[in-house]
Amino acid sequence: MARRRLAALSLAAAASILLAACSNDGGTVSGSGGTAATPVTGGTLNMLGAGDVDYMDPNLSYYAVGYQNLRMWSRQLFTYPADPGGKNTTPVADLATELPTVANGGVSKDGKTYTIKIRPGAKWNTSPERQVTAADLVLGVKRTANPVQPFGGIPDFADLIVGYKAFADGFAKAPKTIAGIKDYIDKTPLPGVEAKDATTVVFHLNQPAAYFTGMLTLTAFSPAPVESLNYLPASTELGNHFPSDGPYKVDSWVPTKSISYSRNPAWDAATDPVRKAYVDKIVVNETVTQDSVQQQLQTGSPSADMEWDVAPPPSQLPALQAKKDPKLNIGDTSSSNPYVIYNTVSPNNNKALQNPKVRQAISFAINRDHILQVLGGKTLNPPLTHVLPDVILGSKQIDPYPYNPDKAKQLLAEAGFPHLTLKFLYRNATEGSSKSFQTIQQDLSKVGITVVGVPSPNADFYVKYLQVPTVAQRGVWDLSLAGWGADWYGNAALSFFNPLFSGEPSFPPVGSNFGLYNDPETNTLIKQAIAAPTDDQAADLWAKADARVMDQAAFYPLTSNKQANYHAEQVHNAVYVPSMQNYDPTNVWLSKDKQGG
Incomplete structure (x- = not known):
C-alpha cells in the first residue's frame, strides 16, 4: 500500500x-x-x-x-536505501536535503510543523529541464485526492494534515475531467501543505506524529510537475x-x-x-x-x-x-501476507457473510497449517493469528480461531446456514494463490461449505475487482486473498488499521478495506489509539482494536511472511x-x- x-x-x-x-x-x-x-x-x-x-x-x-x-x-522527499548493511527500513533523505528534527529546525517544538528543503539541482526532464520545486510537491499531494482514482492509503493521513479532509471531500465532487481536475487544484488551497519558497515545503499537522517522516516515504508524497495535469490521473x-x-x-x-x-x-x-x-x-x-x-x-x-x-x-x-x-x-517482512478477505457485504447466501458468526465459523474451518505448507512451509511463512505482526507497536499474541471443524459446524448451524456456496477470487497465474484457493476449498468442504473459484489475471485482481466496491456489493466474490504490510516501520499500527478496518473512510478506492468491514466499536478504538498521548497507551488501544477485529472475524490472517x-x-x-x-x-x-x- x-x-x-x-x-x-x-x-x-x-x-x-x-x-x-x-x-x-x-x-x-x-x-x-x-x-x-x-x-x-x-x-x-x-x-x-x-x-x-x-x-x-x-x-x-x-x-x-x-x-x-x-x-x-x-x-520522494525521503525513501528507503539499498543498503548492503541491511538498514533498509530506516528513512534517508532523497529529494530533501536532510531528515527533519527539532534540533535542525525541521520539526517545530510542538511536533506539528515540518519544514523541509528540496535539493538544488534535482530536475524534471521537461523541455527545458527545470528544478523540482516546493510547488510541485504541493501539487503532488493535491493529486492524491483526485476524483478519478484517489490514492488508496489516504486514511493514513486524511485527518492528520491540516485541511486535507475538507480538500479531499470537495475534490470528490469535482468533474472527472482534465479541465475539472485542473480547475479544482488551481482554485482550492490545501493549507496543510505550503510552498514557503521555491524549494521549501512546510507541512502543518493537526497533532504531533512522530512517524510523519516515515509516512513521507510513501510515493503519494512525490512531487508532480504541472504537465501531469494535461492527462487524467492513472491513465x-x-x-x-x-x-x-x-x-x-x-x-x-x-x-x-x-x-x-x-x-x-x-x-x-x-x-x-x-x-x-x-x-x-x-x-x-x-x-x-x-x-x-x-x-x-x-x-x-x-x-x-x-x-x-x-x-x-x-x-x-x-x-x-x-x-x-x-x-x-530470503528477506524478513513486517507484513500480513497473505490473508483471507471476507466480503462482509456480500448479498449471496441470504447475506450469510454479513453475520459475524458465519465468518467466525469459516475461520475455525480453515486450517492455517495446510495453507502455509503450500506456500513453502513455516520457515518462510511463520504463522500470524491476529492483525499486527510482532514488530509493530501494539502487537499482542492471540489465537482466537485454532482449527476446529466441529466448532465451525456448530456456529454455522446456530447462524442458520449449515450449507453455503462461496465464490473465491484468486490469481490463477501464481502458484501460491492457486494452491491456497484449492486448499481452502478442500478445508471448507469438510464443514458443508462449497467453494467455487473466480480466477483473475494478476493485472486485473486489484484494479478491476478488489478496488471497486460495487464488485463486492454485487457479490462477484465472497472470499479472496490479499496481502498487507506497514506503510512505514515500528510505530506503524495506524498503517494497518486505518486503511484496512476503519469503516467507510477506508473503503476503496481511497482505502484498502476490500471486504467493506464497518464496525463502530473498532472505529472508536482506532480513533482513541491515534490520539493516545503515549506509546504505552497507544499500544494497549491498538491491541484492543486487534482483538475486536478478530472477534468480528473481519478477515483471517495467515502469516507474517518472509520474501523470496x-x-x-x-x-x-x-x-x-x-x-x-x-x-x-x-x-x-x-x-x-x-x-x-
Missing part, C-alpha cells in the same frame, strides 16, 4: 506482490559472477514477470510492484508522458505487456544519494509465467536478469535453499529493499560479458 504499504504489496514465495510496501529487515545481499567490489556501468537490465503496476502514477500507486517501477523515475496516456526526476525515464508502457526505461539526461547523480543507476536501460516483460521466469534466471538466458512481480515457485524453494544458492535471498527473491548470475549488488519486496534495480550492475540487449 505499508509498504506498500505496501506496502504494500508478495504471497511470500507465492509471487503475488503486496498492495502496499512492507518489511522490517534488509535481508541479505547476494550476487555472483564477478568482482562485486568493482561496479560496471552500461547494459540492459531485463526483468521478467506475469503482471503489471497498479498505476504508472507516483501520487496514486500503492503496490510494491508500483513502488519498484517508480524507483526508476520518481523521487495510460499519463503513464507514458509523466516527466521524470529520477535516473531513468519511461520510454514506453504497454499495460500488462511491457515497460521500457532509458537514462534520464536531466538526472544528476550528485543530487541523488540513493540511486547509482549503473545500467543504461531497463526492460520489463510482463508476459512470462512464474515457472518460466525461474527457469530462465537459473539457466542463464541472455534476456533474463531479475524478477519483476513474481518470486521463485514455492515448490522449488526447498531445493534452492538446500544447495544454498547465492542468487536466492532470485536473480541471474550476471547480476551484482542485488540488495533487497523491503518497501519494494525485491532487489533495487537502480543499484545493480551486470557482468561485462553479459549485459543484455
Whole structure:
C-alpha cells in the first residue's frame, strides 16, 4: 500500500506482490559472477514477470510492484536505501536535503510543523529541464485526492494534515475531467501543505506524529510537475508522458505487456544519494509465467536478469535453499501476507457473510497449517493469528480461531446456514494463490461449505475487482486473498488499521478495506489509539482494536511472511529493499560479458 504499504504489496514465495510496501529487515545481499567490489556501468537490465503496476502514477500507486517501477523515475522527499548493511527500513533523505528534527529546525517544538528543503539541482526532464520545486510537491499531494482514482492509503493521513479532509471531500465532487481536475487544484488551497519558497515545503499537522517522516516515504508524497495535469490521473496516456526526476525515464508502457526505461539526461547523480543507476536501460516483460521466469534466471538466458512481480515457485524453494544458492535471498517482512478477505457485504447466501458468526465459523474451518505448507512451509511463512505482526507497536499474541471443524459446524448451524456456496477470487497465474484457493476449498468442504473459484489475471485482481466496491456489493466474490504490510516501520499500527478496518473512510478506492468491514466499536478504538498521548497507551488501544477485529472475524490472517527473491548470475549488488519486496534495480550492475540487449 505499508509498504506498500505496501506496502504494500508478495504471497511470500507465492509471487503475488503486496498492495502496499512492507518489511522490517534488509535481508541479505547476494550476487555472483564477478568482482562485486568493482561496479560496471552500461547494459540492459531485463526483468521478467506475469503482471503489471497498479498505476504508472507516483501520487496514486500503492503496490510494491508500483513502488519498484517508480524507483526508476520518481523521487520522494525521503525513501528507503539499498543498503548492503541491511538498514533498509530506516528513512534517508532523497529529494530533501536532510531528515527533519527539532534540533535542525525541521520539526517545530510542538511536533506539528515540518519544514523541509528540496535539493538544488534535482530536475524534471521537461523541455527545458527545470528544478523540482516546493510547488510541485504541493501539487503532488493535491493529486492524491483526485476524483478519478484517489490514492488508496489516504486514511493514513486524511485527518492528520491540516485541511486535507475538507480538500479531499470537495475534490470528490469535482468533474472527472482534465479541465475539472485542473480547475479544482488551481482554485482550492490545501493549507496543510505550503510552498514557503521555491524549494521549501512546510507541512502543518493537526497533532504531533512522530512517524510523519516515515509516512513521507510513501510515493503519494512525490512531487508532480504541472504537465501531469494535461492527462487524467492513472491513465495510460499519463503513464507514458509523466516527466521524470529520477535516473531513468519511461520510454514506453504497454499495460500488462511491457515497460521500457532509458537514462534520464536531466538526472544528476550528485543530487541523488540513493540511486547509482549503473545500467543504461531497463526492460520489463510482463508476459512470462512464474515457472518460466525461474527457469530462465537459473539457466542463464541472455534476456533474463531479475524478477519483476513474481518470486521463485514455492515448490522449488526447498531445493534452492538446500544447495544454498547465492542468487536466492530470503528477506524478513513486517507484513500480513497473505490473508483471507471476507466480503462482509456480500448479498449471496441470504447475506450469510454479513453475520459475524458465519465468518467466525469459516475461520475455525480453515486450517492455517495446510495453507502455509503450500506456500513453502513455516520457515518462510511463520504463522500470524491476529492483525499486527510482532514488530509493530501494539502487537499482542492471540489465537482466537485454532482449527476446529466441529466448532465451525456448530456456529454455522446456530447462524442458520449449515450449507453455503462461496465464490473465491484468486490469481490463477501464481502458484501460491492457486494452491491456497484449492486448499481452502478442500478445508471448507469438510464443514458443508462449497467453494467455487473466480480466477483473475494478476493485472486485473486489484484494479478491476478488489478496488471497486460495487464488485463486492454485487457479490462477484465472497472470499479472496490479499496481502498487507506497514506503510512505514515500528510505530506503524495506524498503517494497518486505518486503511484496512476503519469503516467507510477506508473503503476503496481511497482505502484498502476490500471486504467493506464497518464496525463502530473498532472505529472508536482506532480513533482513541491515534490520539493516545503515549506509546504505552497507544499500544494497549491498538491491541484492543486487534482483538475486536478478530472477534468480528473481519478477515483471517495467515502469516507474517518472509520474501523470496532470485536473480541471474550476471547480476551484482542485488540488495533487497523491503518497501519494494525485491532487489533495487537502480543499484545493480551486470557482468561485462553479459549485459543484455
